[in-house]
Amino acid sequence: MTDRPSPDLLSAALTDADCGWHIFPLTPNHKYPALHSEERCPRTGPCTAGHLGWERRATTDPDVIRRAWSHGPYNIGVACGPSALVVVDLDTPKHPGDLPPARWAGQGITDGHDVFAALCEEHGQPAFHDTFTVRTGRGGTHLYFIAPAGLVLRNTTGEKGQGLGWKVDTRAHGGYVVAAGSTVAGHPYTVARDVPPMPLPAWLATLLTPKAPPVATLDTAAVRARIGRLQAYVQAAVRGETEKVAGAGEGVRNHTLFASSAALGRLVGAGTLPEPDATDALLAAGQACGLGEAECRRTIAKGLARGAGAVGRAA
Numbered sequence: 001m002t003d004r005p006s007p008d009l010l011s012a013a014l015t016d017a018d019c020g021w022h023i024f025p026l027t028p029n030h031k032y033p034a035l036h037s038e039e040r041c042p043r044t045g046p047c048t049a050g051h052l053g054w055e056r057r058a059t060t061d062p063d064v065i066r067r068a069w070s071h072g073p074y075n076i077g078v079a080c081g082p083s084a085l086v087v088v089d090l091d092t093p094k095h096p097g098d099l100p101p102a103r104w105a106g107q108g109i110t111d112g113h114d115v116f117a118a119l120c121e122e123h124g125q126p127a128f129h130d131t132f133t134v135r136t137g138r139g140g141t142h143l144y145f146i147a148p149a150g151l152v153l154r155n156t157t158g159e160k161g162q163g164l165g166w167k168v169d170t171r172a173h174g175g176y177v178v179a180a181g182s183t184v185a186g187h188p189y190t191v192a193r194d195v196p197p198m199p200l201p202a203w204l205a206t207l208l209t210p211k212a213p214p215v216a217t218l219d220t221a222a223v224r225a226r227i228g229r230l231q232a233y234v235q236a237a238v239r240g241e242t243e244k245v246a247g248a249g250e251g252v253r254n255h256t257l258f259a260s261s262a263a264l265g266r267l268v269g270a271g272t273l274p275e276p277d278a279t280d281a282l283l284a285a286g287q288a289c290g291l292g293e294a295e296c297r298r299t300i301a302k303g304l305a306r307g308a309g310a311v312g313r314a315a
């Protein structure tokens, strides 16, 4: 490994910048940024007014790029957000045991390319995209798309959250990709299809758009007013149980809702809390902690019945 500048990398970097892509240097032969970290910030140069990370230091300025790449054979990072790009990253398994999860098993799927093709088919879309494409060092594919105007998309990973699927990542705001011309662990990144990026297809934009938080279908002010007409100890019980539910973390939300429904069910069974008031208050709390309405209603009904039944048996 030499530290001499590489004319090929500089020319690739200038070509990318000429496309309007904001780039920054990556460590030679690696994927990580070659810029100083916040802990080691000298507070000089671009960081005089405070540390700037790679996303904000990424540039299209040819003079800055020439200067940076005159120091060594840096790989090229394309900061997707400032470049208005969404890059779909189709990856390959990392080892023989890296197998598709149940959702994709039995469909002849072996890597991210297959998952993406299956996804296109599921949505009635062509699998081929006539867009700028890079072949990665490990045999993966980067499909470059123009980000939709007015929509801030962020990175996604595999099947998590808004992710598209196994071995399919996306890079947008907060993310970067290793550009063609770079070499990682001795393996070059090459242009596989040299056409301008096409706009991100609408169906992909929809899949990648974070879902809005659930909208409470209840008029919570009206529920509060109804609860406010009940006896003080009943009000306190409703407040205590609904606070428990609203604050419940993922993994215990449904169980907490059931336990609180059972607790309030005892008051319903004793005739001191009208069943519709209990249901509405619990439903508002359940939705506030992120549970869906149908799931809430099922759990609440079961919990109330359990609580009310306990009163019946005790009497």
Ligand SMILES: [Zn+2]
Binding pocket: 036, 037, 038, 040, 041, 042, 043, 047, 050, 051, 052
């Ligand atoms: Zn800094």
